[in-house]
Amino acid sequence: MKTGETAENFSLIDQHGNNFILYENLDKMVLLVFYPHDNSPVCTRQLKNYNLNKAKFEKYGIRIIGVNPGSYSSHLSFCSSFGSNIRILSDDKKDIAKRFYAINFLGITKRKIVLIGKDKKVLFQKTTPSFVYLKTSSILSSLKKLNII
DSSP states (O other): OOTTSBOOOOEEEETTSOEEEGGGGTTSEEEEEEOSOTTOHHHHHHHHHHHHTHHHHHHTTEEEEEEESSOHHHHHHHHHHHTOOOEEEEOTTOHHHHHTTOBOTTSOBOEEEEEEOTTSBEEEEEEEOTTOOOOHHHHHHHHHHTTOO
């Protein structure tokens, strides 16, 4: 999916076993956060950073949604370990990651963020190496420079 294209609707289960349907959540912009592994050092720092700054994202009408191939029970344990209240979706077949080009040549989920607007269009996306992540301040700064927020 390229920037400017319409994101296809999808449905996945979150860490609480609840269904998440993309189009039903576009009352705000949705920031999909693809990441490789629950409980790995970089992924943990990334999700902790976004969780601590959730109010900053919400101020600009952005809902953060993690996406990872792990099971919903793994995601629940991961979120509980640092008190996260970010929804994390189980993309166990990696179908959604494939749709958003968030799979590397080894079949591992990339570290990638994709912002989808209320109009269902992909507004912004950025892939980083697996050993680094974009901090909240960097994401918001980029979105301001592009006049998205």
